[in-house]
Amino acid sequence: MFELVEPIATVTFSEGPTEAFLAIGMRNYWDGYFAGRAAPLGPAPAEVVHAVFYNFADGEVARHIPWVWGKTTPEEAIAVRERGSAAELRQRIGELADSPGLVRLADLATRAAVSAPTEGRVLYAGLRALDVPQEPVARLWHAATLLREHRGDGHNAALVANGIGGTEAHVLLALSAGMRPEEFGRIHHLPKAQLTAVVDGLRDRGLVDAAGGFTDTGRQTKERIEALTDELAAPAYDVLSLSELDELAAGLEPIAAAARAR
Numbered sequence: 001m002f003e004l005v006e007p008i009a010t011v012t013f014s015e016g017p018t019e020a021f022l023a024i025g026m027r028n029y030w031d032g033y034f035a036g037r038a039a040p041l042g043p044a045p046a047e048v049v050h051a052v053f054y055n056f057a058d059g060e061v062a063r064h065i066p067w068v069w070g071k072t073t074p075e076e077a078i079a080v081r082e083r084g085s086a087a088e089l090r091q092r093i094g095e096l097a098d099s100p101g102l103v104r105l106a107d108l109a110t111r112a113a114v115s116a117p118t119e120g121r122v123l124y125a126g127l128r129a130l131d132v133p134q135e136p137v138a139r140l141w142h143a144a145t146l147l148r149e150h151r152g153d154g155h156n157a158a159l160v161a162n163g164i165g166g167t168e169a170h171v172l173l174a175l176s177a178g179m180r181p182e183e184f185g186r187i188h189h190l191p192k193a194q195l196t197a198v199v200d201g202l203r204d205r206g207l208v209d210a211a212g213g214f215t216d217t218g219r220q221t222k223e224r225i226e227a228l229t230d231e232l233a234a235p236a237y238d239v240l241s242l243s244e245l246d247e248l249a250a251g252l253e254p255i256a257a258a259a260r261a262r
Contacts (some may be wrong), residue, residue: 001249003256004252004253005109007254009187012037012081017036021081031067035064039074040078040127042126043069052123054169056166057190071123073074073185078157086135089140092258092260096258108146110142112190117235119148120153124153127149128146147236150236151232154229158226167195175208181199
């Protein structure tokens with residue numbers, strides 16, 4: 001389900017929604033990213049957004065929060081994000097947007113998305129407090145976003161439980177993708193000394209070897225985190241019968257493929 005939901009939710013972070021945020025005064029992609037994604041939290045300070053988002057390096061959130069709230073409001077950011085994301089998704093999936101089965105898929109996804117427990121899921125709970133869009137494409141995107149952030153909140157919990165900090169999580173993700181940390185897009189810009197210190201800390205804990213790759217312990221830790229993340233994400237789908245879950249997965253496959261293709 002992660003592989004089917006993720007491409008639908010993440011159209012939010014593409015060119016169309018970004019342009020919509022630039023049109024209301026955002027300076028760049030990251031202004032729009034933080035305004036849109038943090039908006040369900042209200043005008044929370046940078047320290048709170050940093051804690052909820054978890055894996056940004058120190059100071060990155062503060063370059064955008066609270067500056068963005070001088071240009072827009074959380075309410076406007078939510079509306080801009082929804083309109084831009086729905087328009088982007090509709091463009092990507094083409095005729096699938098008007099297919100007879102899309103309303104059914106949006107309904108199934110929404111049932112799952114609003115059924116999960118909110119305890120300990122701050123960003124998910126913020127999204128749950130929003131009105132569910134009525135238009136089917138927008139409703140499908142909204143449901144996918146709820147499911148994504150529910151999983152993301154659980155992933156943060158799994159990282160905390162395994163003693164992995166935010167920047168450390170990106171290093172482990174880079175290694176799992178066969179990349180050196182300094183090549184990985186989310187952390188390549190960090191000062192070399194800062195990134196080296198993070199890798200050295202993981203090495204001291206026995207998670208990274210002398211060559212900068214995974215140790216067996218490091219790989220097992222990453223796998224344990226991913227398995228726990230899946231386990232914590234599963235309750236969102238308990239509301240669906242097995243046949244409904246199969247129907248949802250089969251119906252989302254072509255939509256996810258089209259959303260991913262761009």
